[in-house]
Amino acid sequence: VFIEYFKEVEEESIRDNFVIIYELLDEMMDFGYPQTTESKILTQYITQESHKLDIGTRPPMAGIKYRKNEVFLDVVESVNMLVAPNGNVLRSEVLGAIKMRCYLWRMPELRLGLNDKVMFDASGRTPRGKAIEMDDVKFHQCVRLSRFENDRTISFIPPDGDFELMSYRQATQLKPLILCEAAVENYSGTRIEYMIRAKAQFKRRSTANNVEILIPVPEDADSPKFRTTMGTAAYVPEKSAIVWKIKQFQGGKDFLLRAHFGLPTVKNEDLDKRPPISVKFEIPYFTVSGIQVRYLKIVEKSGYQALPWVRYITQNGDYHVRMPEPVNPGTV
Secondary structure, rough: HHHHHHHHOOHHHHHHHHHHHHHHHHHHOOOOOOOOOOOOHHHOOOOOEEEEEEEOOOOOOOOOOOOOEEEEEEEEEEEEEEEEEOOOEEEEEEEEEEEEEEEOOOOEEEEEEOOOOOEEOOOOOOOOOOEEEEEEEHHHHHHHHHHHHOOOOEEEEEOOOEEEEEEEEEEOOOOOOOEEEEEEEEEEEOEEEEEEEEEEOOOOEEEEEEEEEEEEEEOEEEEEEEEOOOOOEEEEHHHEEEEEEEEEEEOOOOOOOOOOOOOOOOOOOOOOOOOOEEEEEEEEOOOOOOEEEEEEEOOOOOOOOOOEEEEEEEEEEEEEEEEOEEEOOHHO
């Protein structure tokens, strides 16, 4: 079927025609089973040209004409989370945004379709099964709200350049994407040792990039020594913290950091001030909520050619893990 549409099936042709591929798969498959694979039938419903509608468009902006008509769409989700020392999640939420960058001549109409599981709080429908419930949904002023309220279609004529099409919040109990288990041993105020185990609790096919774990230590700590099974660790005195960096952290993997410090003048009460561990990360091609773009159609009445691009990114927001109380091995 793809050969009938694109003549050849290669990485470049798949990337350039991914919107049509989404539509074809949606038409061909039902609950994971093939239903219609006859290309002559499919071409009656799915064409490589956009649907033609007689709609008004904004006048071109100062006659701007781009060398390539392109649309970039990023689904960005930030995870806010607070985790107790024993690994229990005390608070979690997802803040999402669909961000766009448009370089389109004549400002055509765009239509965005999300996966069927997405349910908005104002939909009036009762979610069934594993529905994705969105709260606090806000749209850019270019979205035609009347149409969205009628049939849930996100239809809009985008402004030129960068803008945020919509934002949403998902208040749900999540498991930590990167779990940090910490053990702290204080040897009578003369030295202190840390053992931090970081575990990626997402699927193996995903990888977190540029992971940075910041572990607070006493202000007067000195003579740092480190051992890690992955990445690099360094003491940053101005932050009173260890910064553990892992360039790529594959799902399902776990790594260990051991750190040793001397405590020349630290007071006991300083050890009781335990700021939390903070974690930074970015996971491409992944969303926590499960939201997906099913299609992004560019509707124009004159055989308009454009390239749409879609990315998914999950990143940290306020992501913290509380430190446990230090243990004195001599008293155990």
